[in-house]
Amino acid sequence: MTAQAPPVTVEALVAALPPGMVVTEASAMEKYREDFARDGSAGTPIAVVRPETAAQVQTAVRWAADHLVPVVARGAGTGLSGGSSAVDGGITISLDRMRAVAIDPQCQVAVVEPGALNADVKRAAAEHGLWYPPDPSSYEICSIGGNLATNAGGLCCVKYGVTSDYVLGMDVVLADGSLVTLGGKQIKDVAGLSLLKLFVGSEGTLGIITRAILRLIPLQTPQATLVSTFPSMAAAAEAVVAIRGAVRASMLELMDNTTINAVEDWRSHGLDRSAGALLVAQSDASGDAQAEVDLISAACTAAGGEDVYATTDPDESAMFVSARRNALHALEARGSVLFEDVGVPLPRLPELVQEVGRIAERRDVEIAVVAHAGDGNTHPIIVYDGADDGAVTRARQAFAEVMAAAIALGGTITGEHGVGRAKRFALPDQLGDDVLALTWRIKDAFDPHGILNPGAVLPPRLSAKKGER
Amino acid sequence: MTAQAPPVTVEALVAALPPGMVVTEASAMEKYREDFARDGSAGTPIAVVRPETAAQVQTAVRWAADHLVPVVARGAGTGLSGGSSAVDGGITISLDRMRAVAIDPQCQVAVVEPGALNADVKRAAAEHGLWYPPDPSSYEICSIGGNLATNAGGLCCVKYGVTSDYVLGMDVVLADGSLVTLGGKQIKDVAGLSLLKLFVGSEGTLGIITRAILRLIPLQTPQATLVSTFPSMAAAAEAVVAIRGAVRASMLELMDNTTINAVEDWRSHGLDRSAGALLVAQSDASGDAQAEVDLISAACTAAGGEDVYATTDPDESAMFVSARRNALHALEARGSVLFEDVGVPLPRLPELVQEVGRIAERRDVEIAVVAHAGDGNTHPIIVYDGADDGAVTRARQAFAEVMAAAIALGGTITGEHGVGRAKRFALPDQLGDDVLALTWRIKDAFDPHGILNPGAVLPPRLSAKKGER
Numbered sequence: 001m002t003a004q005a006p007p008v009t010v011e012a013l014v015a016a017l018p019p020g021m022v023v024t025e026a027s028a029m030e031k032y033r034e035d036f037a038r039d040g041s042a043g044t045p046i047a048v049v050r051p052e053t054a055a056q057v058q059t060a061v062r063w064a065a066d067h068l069v070p071v072v073a074r075g076a077g078t079g080l081s082g083g084s085s086a087v088d089g090g091i092t093i094s095l096d097r098m099r100a101v102a103i104d105p106q107c108q109v110a111v112v113e114p115g116a117l118n119a120d121v122k123r124a125a126a127e128h129g130l131w132y133p134p135d136p137s138s139y140e141i142c143s144i145g146g147n148l149a150t151n152a153g154g155l156c157c158v159k160y161g162v163t164s165d166y167v168l169g170m171d172v173v174l175a176d177g178s179l180v181t182l183g184g185k186q187i188k189d190v191a192g193l194s195l196l197k198l199f200v201g202s203e204g205t206l207g208i209i210t211r212a213i214l215r216l217i218p219l220q221t222p223q224a225t226l227v228s229t230f231p232s233m234a235a236a237a238e239a240v241v242a243i244r245g246a247v248r249a250s251m252l253e254l255m256d257n258t259t260i261n262a263v264e265d266w267r268s269h270g271l272d273r274s275a276g277a278l279l280v281a282q283s284d285a286s287g288d289a290q291a292e293v294d295l296i297s298a299a300c301t302a303a304g305g306e307d308v309y310a311t312t313d314p315d316e317s318a319m320f321v322s323a324r325r326n327a328l329h330a331l332e333a334r335g336s337v338l339f340e341d342v343g344v345p346l347p348r349l350p351e352l353v354q355e356v357g358r359i360a361e362r363r364d365v366e367i368a369v370v371a372h373a374g375d376g377n378t379h380p381i382i383v384y385d386g387a388d389d390g391a392v393t394r395a396r397q398a399f400a401e402v403m404a405a406a407i408a409l410g411g412t413i414t415g416e417h418g419v420g421r422a423k424r425f426a427l428p429d430q431l432g433d434d435v436l437a438l439t440w441r442i443k444d445a446f447d448p449h450g451i452l453n454p455g456a457v458l459p460p461r462l463s464a465k466k467g468e469r
Numbered sequence: 470m471t472a473q474a475p476p477v478t479v480e481a482l483v484a485a486l487p488p489g490m491v492v493t494e495a496s497a498m499e500k501y502r503e504d505f506a507r508d509g510s511a512g513t514p515i516a517v518v519r520p521e522t523a524a525q526v527q528t529a530v531r532w533a534a535d536h537l538v539p540v541v542a543r544g545a546g547t548g549l550s551g552g553s554s555a556v557d558g559g560i561t562i563s564l565d566r567m568r569a570v571a572i573d574p575q576c577q578v579a580v581v582e583p584g585a586l587n588a589d590v591k592r593a594a595a596e597h598g599l600w601y602p603p604d605p606s607s608y609e610i611c612s613i614g615g616n617l618a619t620n621a622g623g624l625c626c627v628k629y630g631v632t633s634d635y636v637l638g639m640d641v642v643l644a645d646g647s648l649v650t651l652g653g654k655q656i657k658d659v660a661g662l663s664l665l666k667l668f669v670g671s672e673g674t675l676g677i678i679t680r681a682i683l684r685l686i687p688l689q690t691p692q693a694t695l696v697s698t699f700p701s702m703a704a705a706a707e708a709v710v711a712i713r714g715a716v717r718a719s720m721l722e723l724m725d726n727t728t729i730n731a732v733e734d735w736r737s738h739g740l741d742r743s744a745g746a747l748l749v750a751q752s753d754a755s756g757d758a759q760a761e762v763d764l765i766s767a768a769c770t771a772a773g774g775e776d777v778y779a780t781t782d783p784d785e786s787a788m789f790v791s792a793r794r795n796a797l798h799a800l801e802a803r804g805s806v807l808f809e810d811v812g813v814p815l816p817r818l819p820e821l822v823q824e825v826g827r828i829a830e831r832r833d834v835e836i837a838v839v840a841h842a843g844d845g846n847t848h849p850i851i852v853y854d855g856a857d858d859g860a861v862t863r864a865r866q867a868f869a870e871v872m873a874a875a876i877a878l879g880g881t882i883t884g885e886h887g888v889g890r891a892k893r894f895a896l897p898d899q900l901g902d903d904v905l906a907l908t909w910r911i912k913d914a915f916d917p918h919g920i921l922n923p924g925a926v927l928p929p930r931l932s933a934k935k936g937e938r
Contacts (some may be wrong), residue, residue, distance in 0.1 A: 106710060106816040129714070151659045162657060165634055180903045185814035187844040188631060189886035190620045190670045191892075192926065193900050193908050197633065197666035202657045218717055241575060245598070248687055287756020345654035347575040363770045375656040415657035423660075432662050439662050441914040446907075457661065469604065 007299075010047045013063045017056055018324040023048040032094055036080035037339065041421040041455070045072070052097050052273040054171060054179060056212035059095055061208065062177030073204040075114060075143030081420025083142050083203045083456050087133070090454075091210060095145050103128050107185045109168060110214045111415065114380070121214065127221070130216040133160035136416070137325045148209050151201035153416035157323070158286075158374030159250045160217075162416065164200040167215035172206075175447040185213055198442070203418050206446040206454040207375055222250060222282045223289035225317035226296050227307035229275035231355075233369060236277035237350040239303035240373040243281065244346060246295045251282035251373030253324045259331065259368045259381075266330035270321040272307065280320050281307070289290075301393030327347025327370045328381065334366070336386030338399045338422075344379040344411030356380045356404040361399040365391065377415035400426065419457045427459055479516045481868040482532045482560070486525055498708040501563055502555040504548035506808065508892040510924070512557030514541070519660040521566050523627045523640060523648060523679035530560055531646030531675065539923050542673040544583060544612030549808040550889025552618065552672045552925050559923075562677060564614050572597050572685070576635060576654045583614025587621075590683065602629035605885070606794045613673065617678050620670035622885035624793070627843030628719045628753075630684075631885065634667045639683035641668055641675075654682055665822045667911070672887050673922040691719060691760035693749045694786035696764050697774035698744035702826075704839060705746035706819040708772035709842040712750065713815060716762045720751035721843030725822075728800065728837040728850075735799035738792040741776065746843070748774070749789050796839045802833075805855030807868045807891075812846040813880030824874040825849045833869040834860065846884035869895065888926045896928055928931040 012021045023029055024047050032043040046069070049060045064071045070090030077084060086092050098113035105128040110233050111119050118139040121132045136142055137152035146152070148170070155164045169183030182196045183189055199206055230236035233256050240252055253276045255263070260271050271278060279300065285291035293310045300308050311317060331337055344352045351367060356378075360367040371378035379400050384395040403413040403426045412428045413419070428436055436459070443450075443458055492498055493516050515538070518529045532722040535541045541561030546553060555561050567582035570589050570723050575595040579590050587608040590601045604623035605611055615621070617639070622631045638652030638914045651665045652658055654834050668675055697704035702725050709721055724732070724747045740747060748769065753762035762779045780786060798805055813821045822838060825847075829836040840847035849871050853864040872882040872895045882888070882895045897905055905928070912919075912927060 038484050065495055072608045075579060082913070105714065107814045108681060108713060109814075114805065151663070153657050157657060159678070161630075161634065163855075164663070165630065166931070174907070180907060181901075182904065186812045186846075186880045186884070187627060188622050188812050189839070189845045189881040190885055190887055191881045192618070192671050192888065192896055192904070194673075194909060195904065195913055196909075197663055197669075198911075200666075201663050206662075216714065244577060245574065246603045246687065285754065285756060286760075287760065288752060288757075291756065343657050343813040345576045345578075346656070355476050372657070377657045379656075409657045410653055412653070414660050414873070416659055418659055419661065420929040427661055432650075435645060435651065436644070436659070436916075438664060442662055442911065445914040 006067055008046070008067045013047060013060065016050065016059050021050055021056065023050065024062065032074060032092050033086045035082060036421065037080050037082040037422050039082040039085065039422040041082050042085040045092045046084040047091045049091055049093045050097050054173065057093060057173045057208055057210050058179055059173070059178045059296065060091065061173050063449055064091055065176050065449070066449060068449055069301050071451050072453050074206045075146035076117065076141055078142040079139050079146055079150065079420060080341065080417040082422045083418050085175045085421055087454060095143070098210065100195030103130065104185065109185050109274065110216055110218045112144050112212050112214055114143060114209050116144050118142050118144055118147055124162065125216050125220060129218040129219050129311065132166065132214055132216055134163045134166060137328060137353065144212060145209055148200055148212055148417035149203045150416065153372065153377065155251050155253060155372060156374060157247050158252045164197055166215045166373065167196060167200055167212060168215050170196060170199060170209050171211040173208045173210055175207065175449065175452050179210070187215065197323065198285050200270050202459050203420065205443060205457050220250065220284045222284050222317055223286050224293045224310055224312045225320055226281045226307040226308065226310040227320050228279045228300040229272050229378060230277040230305055232276040233353040234350040235304040236279050237353055237373065239279060239300045239305060240349065241347050242303060243296050244374055246299060247292045249281050249292065249296060249374060250284040251280065253280045254373035255324060255327060255368040255369040258366060259370050260329050262330040262334055262368060263323050263327055266333055269319055271323060282317070292299040295393040302371050317393055324370065331368050331381045333382055335383045338382040339417065340380040340399065340402050341414045342380065342402055342406035342411060343375065343415035344406055344409045348409040348411065349373065349376050352378060352405060352409055356402055359398050359401045359405065363394040364397050367398065374387065375415065402428065419432040421456055424459045428462050477515070477536045477538055482516060483531065485528050485532065486518065488879040490519055490525065492519065501543060502560050503927040504546045504551060504553045506549050506551040506889065506891050508554065508891040510550040510551050511554040514555040514559050516560045518560055518562045519566050520562065523642065526642045527648055529560065530642050530644070533560055533920055534645050534918070537918055538922060540920050542677045543920050544615035545586065547607050548615055548619065548889060549799060549810065549886040550883065551753060552887050552889030552911065554890055556923060557878060559656060559701050559743050560914060564612070565799045567641045567679065572599065573654065574599065577685045578654050579685055580615050581681050581683055583612060583678050585611055585613050585777040587611050587616055590690045594685050595688060598688050599600050600637065601685055603635060606797060609842055613681060614678055617669055617681055618672045618883065619887035621787060622846065624720050624722060624841060627721045628717050633666055636665060636681060637669060637683045637684050637816060639665060639678050640680040642677045642679055644676065644918065644921050648679070652682065656684065666825055671902055672889065672926050674912060674926050681904065689719065689753045691753050691786055693752050693779055693781045694789055695750045695760045695762050695777065695779040696789050697748045697777040698741050699746040699748065699774055699934045700821040701745040702820040704773040704843065705748050706822055708748060709767045709818065710816050711768040711772060712765050713843055714767060716761045718750050718761065718765060718843060719753040720749065722749045723842035724793060724796060725838040728796050728839050731799040731803055731837060732792050732796055735795065738856055739786055740792060742872065742873050751786070764898040795841065800837050800850045800852055804852045806808045807851040807864055809849040809851065809868065809871050809874035810884065810886040811849065811871055811885045811886035812844065813875055813878045815845040817878040817880065818842065821847065821878055825871055828867050828870045828874065832863040833863050834867050836867065873898065890925055893926060
């Protein structure tokens with residue numbers, strides 16, 4: 001656009017939707033500006049739209065397309081990479097009112113609106129003896145739309161896979177406001193290109209998902225939980241590599257000493273504060289749980305595990321799992337945090353953990369490590385004093401260095417949280433120029449005017465000129 | 470191109486590659502013209518290239534890009550939809566010499582070249598106690614490259630998923646001859662758009678896969694096999710729906726009376742020739758196999774199953790599975806065949822089976838039904854006299870009508886074989902104009918000159934003009 005466009009006003013958008021659906025007061029919009037990353041990138045939107053139907057999403061996107069206004073889609077706002085941060089002069093479409101969940105037990109699918117919480121889907125499925133496996137630690141408060149946007153993982157992934165593995169169909173509103181329906185309730189479908197899987201993990205940059213059909217499986221119940229302390233994270237990581245080769249554990253989680261103590265400070269779980277690391281493993285193989293626990297136990301002992309303890313008591317098991325799930329909250333109580341989400345090929349996990357320790361020392365910041373260890377996916381959480389400018393700078397340096405370490409070990413800057421805005425600067429180092437160029441070609445094919453979540457995921461073009469987004 | 474291009478000669482291509490790598494004799498090229506669909510679409514290529522390295526694939530594609538020559542990628546040629554049929558005036562790149570398989574047991578991955586057979590990967594993994602689950606019936610003779618190109622399924626999918634669920638990384642040669650590397654050995658990775666999953670199932674229309682990193686899991690062993698006859702396919706399909714709700718069976722396969730008799734004619738397996746349908750189910754839950762078999766058995770009996778028989782004998786189990794795997798070969802011995810691959814939401818399976826019966830009657834052709842029943846994915850095989858023009862016409866009518874029936878039941882024209890050339894005419898009826906338009910935008914972004922597998926998957930553009938591919 002070379003000609004000066006007239007200033008955009010939201011009056012037409014307000015008029016096109018039911019009263020109260022378009023929020024424009026600054027104070028009312030405030031809670032829709034940031035996500036849990038609080039990465040400082042959030043701008044000030046000109047409106048927040050809270051649609052109740054896909055047609056209303058279309059109305060908002062059509063209006064935005066007509067006026068070349070940026071559109072940010074938002075679920076529950078629990079993202080950890082700034083993927084739903086508001087954009088200056090843009091609109092945010094909050095899907096928090098679209099929360100319907102319908103279970104089709106014969107087809108073993110859930111038909112879900114994007115604002116439904118992950119836990120809503122799990123609960124509705126359980127009423128039919130069914131289960132939706134993907135389980136981010138935040139599953140009680142995060143939305144399915146956000147899970148789809150980031151291809152969210154969780155604790156069960158080590159055996160049951162990630163969000164993408166459970167998506168059978170979806171409705172998506174495209175950048176021009178049109179709506180397409182992909183897939184359906186059929187389990188296997190290879191008719192045409194896999195647009196479905198492309199939208200999963202696209203973080204609102206290609207379209208806005210307004211409905212999803214999710215695969216369910218018969219409910220699996222944890223049968224036994226094993227915990228083992230280790231003198232070091234490196235020793236625990238060695239145990240994880242050995243366990244993965246022997247058993248399909250249904251959970252394989254790791255906490256370092258800092259995390260253990262943070263969790264104990266926050267709420268006592270009776271964990272050993274002196275342990276270098278704590279492994280929490282589960283088996284859900286009902287007839288084989290004892291055999292699996294025996295194999296896990298042997299692998300722990302061989303790698304230097306101490307206090308290896310197994311239980312089949314559901315309450316006791318839930319307590320250990322809860323300690324792991326609450327790690328982020330517990331660490332947030334210690335100061336400002338930067339959430340890492342790096343992953344490496346499994347056998348490189350000990351090296352990554354050691355390198356994170358070196359970075360913490362070099363940058364003089366605290367980095368607590370919790371890990372979906374069985375998948376080689378770790379969350380080094382950088383805890384720092386947000387009021388100390390020097391500490392802020394050092395924390396950001398550490399954040400970048402942890403990602404660089406993961407890339408150097410053949411891994412990824414994000415295993416399940418997404419790139420968002422917090423990590424886009426590091427994406428070229430992982431993907432390289434050719435893959436980035438290909439990614440931009442897809443983005444342009446879907447969103448030629450660049451209105452969908454600008455500033456998220458994709459770094460500026462190599463050939464970007466001044467003023468280009 | 471409005472100017473008349475000079476005729477393309479392959480001399481430069483021949484010169485650019487090692488002696489003997491470019492085949493141009495018509496007789497030597499003949500076996501690379503068709504795949505197992507033998508759908509009549511195959512043209513005559515100007516050369517067949519048999520590279521040994523990715524760099525040689527790049528050389529061939531660069532030459533083709535320079536001369537706007539169509540490029541068809543080909544694995545073992547066992548495709549069932551004409552996806553690797555040769556194109557008049559094009560080159561076929563046969564990947565049958567690129568067959569390396571390297572297992573990384575610590576990472577639990579296989580690094581595989583596209584010409585390696587599915588069975589090669591399984592055997593190499595088994596040496597390390599590991600397993601690559603996807604198992605098309607043709608797994609002994611089909612290539613991993615073809616499996617990736619079609620997102621192949623198989624018998625294990627009902628519990629273990631399809632090819633796409635096991636792909637962690639790949640190298641792809643793009644339409645301009647450049648090579649990109651996607652993903653890696655890390656298990657979870659959401660950095661950037663999921664180009665990886667987009668290439669899976671793209672049937673050579675977006676790029677040529679020259680290497681893949683495939684996820685492996687610890688070897689799972691079938692513990693018990695259950696067979697049950699039923700008076701009808703509809704009754705058997707009802708049993709399948711009930712079983713799926715109760716148990717995660719590791720195999721759930723169905724054959725109709727025609728298939729049973731074809732298999733018995735071909736080689737005696739001791740099957741009951743009078744049965745309306747035969748269900749073959751397996752459990753691989755080692756400690757729970759008996760409990761699972763009991764649940765499966767009860768569901769069969771409740772749905773009218775007769776002669777319910779369970780065995781834990783590996784040889785006996787293998788015989789039943791072999792009967793199912795050999796169904797296609799057995800049916801091919803009866804005449805010319807058209808391979809269907811339709812799928813529906815699971816509870817619609819009985820209706821689909823009934824509708825297939827009505828189509829067979831109406832068109833006076835024999836349609837045998839074998840099914841990956843647990844996934845609602847069926848292979849109605851149309852058997853006809855290829856020397857009878859009337860029968861050929863009626864068979865083709867039935868082929869189209871079976872796909873229409875699947876679409877009408879909310880299903881798909883292809884669950885695992887791919888669209889290829891045999892089914893592209895039916896794709897618009899399933900996807901609709903908007904999704905097709907989006908698909909063309911992706912195709913154009915990856916392959917702006919349309920040289921990659923023209924005529925496969927995508928039907929002509931809505932706005933196609935005369936002379937446009």
